[in-house]
Amino acid sequence: MASLQAMTALGAHGAAVVEIGPLRISERLDVALASVAARRGRMADLAKTAKAAGIPLPEPARHQSGEPYSTFWVAPEMWFVEAPYSSHELIADLLKTALGDAASVTEQTDAWVVFDLAAPNLSPVLERLCNVDFQVVAEGYATRTVMEHLGVYLIKRGPGSARIYGPRSSAESLLHALETAAAAAF
Amino acid sequence: MIIHHPILGPRDAQEFVYLGDATLIDRPDGMTAGVEAFHDYLYNRDNPAGEHRELWYHEQGDRSWLVVTRNTVTHEITKVELARDVARARGRTK
Numbered sequence: 358m359a360s361l362q363a364m365t366a367l368g369a370h371g372a373a374v375v376e377i378g379p380l381r382i383s384e385r386l387d388v389a390l391a392s393v394a395a396r397r398g399r400m401a402d403l404a405k406t407a408k409a410a411g412i413p414l415p416e417p418a419r420h421q422s423g424e425p426y427s428t429f430w431v432a433p434e435m436w437f438v439e440a441p442y443s444s445h446e447l448i449a450d451l452l453k454t455a456l457g458d459a460a461s462v463t464e465q466t467d468a469w470v471v472f473d474l475a476a477p478n479l480s481p482v483l484e485r486l487c488n489v490d491f492q493v494v495a496e497g498y499a500t501r502t503v504m505e506h507l508g509v510y511l512i513k514r515g516p517g518s519a520r521i522y523g524p525r526s527s528a529e530s531l532l533h534a535l536e537t538a539a540a541a542a543f
Numbered sequence: 544m545i546i547h548h549p550i551l552g553p554r555d556a557q558e559f560v561y562l563g564d565a566t567l568i569d570r571p572d573g574m575t576a577g578v579e580a581f582h583d584y585l586y587n588r589d590n591p592a593g594e595h596r597e598l599w600y601h602e603q604g605d606r607s608w609l610v611v612t613r614n615t616v617t618h619e620i621t622k623v624e625l626a627r628d629v630a631r632a633r634g635r636t637k
Contacts, residue, residue: 417550417605432605433550433625488555500551503558503603 366470366528375536378543380482382535385471387441389448390522392463393428393456394435402459403434410455412438420499420512429499429512437465437510437522470528472535474519481542483519486534487511491519505534546599546611547623554604562598564588565610568630592616598626 365386367373373384393412395403407414413421413428414436420429427439440448449464456462476482483491487502489511498513507530510522523531544556566588571580593616599609608626613619 430605433607433627488557501604508603 366525367532373532375532377536377539378476380474380476380479380539380543382532382539383473383475384532385473385520387443388466388471389440389442389445390465390469391438391449391452392431392435392461392465393438393452394432394461396459396461399459400434403456406456406459410452412452412455415497415499418498418500420497420514429510431501431510442466468525469522470525470531472521472523472532474521474535475517476543477517479517479519482535482538483511485538485542505530507531507534544618544620546609546620548601548604548607548609549623549625550607551601551605554601558601558603559609560600560602562600562608565596565598565626565629567598568610568626568635569633594621 362370364370365372365384367384372386373382375382393403393407404414410426411423412426413423415421415428415430417430417433421427425440425445428436429439431437438448438452445451448466449462452460453462474482480492483489486504487509489498489500489502491513494513496513496515500511501508502511503509504521504523507523507527509524509531512520514520521531521535545553546556546559548554566584569584571584573581593614594612595615596610596612599611601607601609610624610626610629611620612622614621
């Protein structure tokens, strides 16, 4: 029988942690992710079932934390839902059951690489990477943007805390871009 | 160039992809409208020096299609609408 070992987006067996000056880049392996989109004309039904299931559906360009589900807006009537991987490995099935036929759900966990950034102030590094005005936007701001030609999602969790979802197959390129910008900034 | 997205506010034009004339929304029925109308739809475009309605796609954003009214001489943008709303206002159901 085959003995299979899961590898991370960076081809390793554990999460990557990189420290550059005051910045700490931590790869996250413990996040399950799925997309939820309202079917046409069913937004009211989705809002009802999501509320009953404790799944927040925040306003455009916002992230809303919850337990166990946290959610950020990605498009009109569409969200990405995060949950702890250990308890919600089958997040798409769980959401499909919870939300019924008012929503289309797709599994996203292994399509992305997740990096958490932490530093006293992240603006110097993020202003080198993307055109989001990180200093100015409010906490809980979530948007798609471009870093080093890669489409990523950026979530502001605080002045010195951010999460980045990047395309998994370009994980090394994204990490390299983060490291390069950090080396220039700090 | 800055495009004022109806949902997300001011966004840099580099986040968008340009498609072209917004008359692409009004595709004639190929079975009833006749070959001339379809030929016109497919190949002929006005090229105005002045106000132009055009389709932009927010690829590095929320993936919405927008109808942007732009002056091709000055690049001034006077109006930005969701293409979905424009199509629905013209009686389209999708």
